Amino acid sequence: MRTIVAIAGLVLALAGCTVDSVGRPSPALEIGPGIEPIPGSITYGGQPRTRLTKSPIGSVVSHQFRNEFGQRVEERYILQPDRSLKLVSRRVYREPFWDD
Template sequence: MTRIALALFAALFLAACTADGSRAVEPIPGSITYGGQPRTKLTKAPIGSTFEHTFNDRYGRPVVETYRIQPDRSLLLIHRYTRIEYF
């Protein structure tokens, strides 16, 4: 009975994981892709390259987002963190 419960728990745990092991980062106000993809495309940047975008959130805290350029030249938001500044 314990093995069945353990196997069931393991199956549920694995089912909760996404295919690449990460969760999608959703854009927030201030993100480049908030409200959709930008109208202009980055045509000179290599596909797969990444860049950072920094802006302040609604509380005035600096937010840093990392984007990856997709093969169709759209932007994929892959990481976000908020800097904590001590005064």
């Protein structure tokens, strides 16, 4: 329950973000139902073969990787009732290098 409240608060806080001239949120934060997986995303190319069977429905799963430009990408997923993962937010950091 706390997770859902935290996500709702995050969504409300991010609703006030500015949008650049192309229509993307600044500074490179994407959130909403239209986010598409990119190479490196857990759900890129479809749902993973293994399912999270022990995690409670509504759990938040975080994933970090580097995109094709070497930028750090953080994504958040929510575990759905059918045990699939729904991509709900993505943040791309503009610096080209980062520490693991």
